[in-house]
Amino acid sequence: MPELPEVQTVVSELNRKLRNRTIKSVEVNAPKMVAVGPGVVSNIREYGQQSVARFISLLKGRKVLSVKRRAKLLIFDLSGKLSLLAHLKMTGQFIFEDGRLRKKTKGLYRLVNSLNAIPEKLPSKHTHVIFTFQDGSHLYFNDVRKFGYLKLVRGDELNQVKELREYGPEPLSKNFTPTQFLAAVKKRVGGKIKQVLMDPKVVAGIGNIYSDEILFRAKIRPARKVSSLSEKDLKTIYAQIPIVLKQAIKAKGSSVGDFIRTDGSWGTMGKHHFVYGRSGLPCKVCGTAIQTVKIGGRTGSFCPKCQD
Ligand SMILES: [Zn+2]
Incomplete structure (x- = not known):
C-alpha cells in the first residue's frame, strides 16, 4: 500500500507533468470508483451512472492548476474552483503517457513490481478511469483491487471532506513538533x-x-x-x-x-x-x-x- 513517500512521488511527478494541461475527455469504466461531492464515496455510489455523467461533464474543459497532497490523498486543483481528490488505497496507480513516453516504452508497462510480470498496454483491464488531455496525452488510473477512488468537490466543499478533516499532522511540516x-x-x-x-x-x-x-x-x-x-x-x-x-x-x-x-x-x-x-x-x-x-x-x- 502506498504511504507518504510513494504518494509524494506521484504528486511531484503529476504536478510537473499535468500543470496547465486541459482535460478534453474522461472515460469511466468503474462507476463505483468515482464520486461528485464531499461525502464518503460509498454514499455517493448509490447514484451510479448519473454520478458518472456529472463527474465527466464537470471535468471536461478544466485545466489542471496544481497537484498537491494531504496525508495519502492526492488533490488536483482545477480551473473553475474544483478539486479532484484521489486515493490510491491498496493498489491504485496513475500512469501519465504522452508521445515521448509512448515512444520510449512502446506503450508497454509492467504494472506489478516483478521481473516476471508481463508488460501490458494501456488501458489494461485494470484501467478504470482515463483522462485525455487536449494535446492527446493520457492519464490512466489503474487499480487491481478497486479500493481507490476519485472524488470531485467544489473548493468551498473541501472543509466538509471527512478524510481531510480527520488527518493528523504532516510529519514533514513545521506543525509536527x-x-x-x-x-x-x-x-x-x-x-x-x-x-x-x-x-x-x-x-x-x-x-x-x-x-x-x-x-x-x-x-x-x-x-x-x-x-x-x-x-x-x-x-x-x-x-x-x-x-x-x-x-x-x-x-x-x-x-x-x-x-x-x-x-x-x-x-x-x-x-x-x-x-x-x-x-x-x-x-x-x-x-x-x-x-x-x-x-x-x-x-x-x-x-x-x-x-x-
Ligand atoms: Zn541487527
Whole structure:
C-alpha cells in the first residue's frame, strides 16, 4: 500500500507533468470508483451512472492548476474552483503517457513490481478511469483491487471532506513538533508503538513499511507498548520519522506490491530497507536474522539484536 513517500512521488511527478494541461475527455469504466461531492464515496455510489455523467461533464474543459497532497490523498486543483481528490488505497496507480513516453516504452508497462510480470498496454483491464488531455496525452488510473477512488468537490466543499478533516499532522511540516507528537502518542499509552505510528490521527501517511523502518533506526521493537517507552525513546522515534520519509522520497518510494511511478518505473527505497520485507534475511547491521511479529492484523519486522 502506498504511504507518504510513494504518494509524494506521484504528486511531484503529476504536478510537473499535468500543470496547465486541459482535460478534453474522461472515460469511466468503474462507476463505483468515482464520486461528485464531499461525502464518503460509498454514499455517493448509490447514484451510479448519473454520478458518472456529472463527474465527466464537470471535468471536461478544466485545466489542471496544481497537484498537491494531504496525508495519502492526492488533490488536483482545477480551473473553475474544483478539486479532484484521489486515493490510491491498496493498489491504485496513475500512469501519465504522452508521445515521448509512448515512444520510449512502446506503450508497454509492467504494472506489478516483478521481473516476471508481463508488460501490458494501456488501458489494461485494470484501467478504470482515463483522462485525455487536449494535446492527446493520457492519464490512466489503474487499480487491481478497486479500493481507490476519485472524488470531485467544489473548493468551498473541501472543509466538509471527512478524510481531510480527520488527518493528523504532516510529519514533514513545521506543525509536527516533539511536544505535539509526544502528547498524541501518550494518549495511546496502552497501544503498541508500531500501531500508534500507523494511526493517521497521530501522524499522517505512515503505514506498514515506514513504521518498521523508523523503529529499526530508533532501535525499538515494533511490539513495544507505549507505556514501556521513555520520553527519550519517543524523542528518538520522532527524530527518525522525517529522516526516513525524506530518504524514501529521494528514492521515489518503495516499489513493493503494486507501487509504480507515473512513467511505469519503480521506486528504489526497497534497496535501503533494513527490516521491511527482509524476514529471515541477515540484519544489515549485525547479521542476525530479521524476525516478524503479528501486531493487530499487521506484521512487524525487526532485528532481535539491534532493537530492544
Ligand atoms: Zn541487527
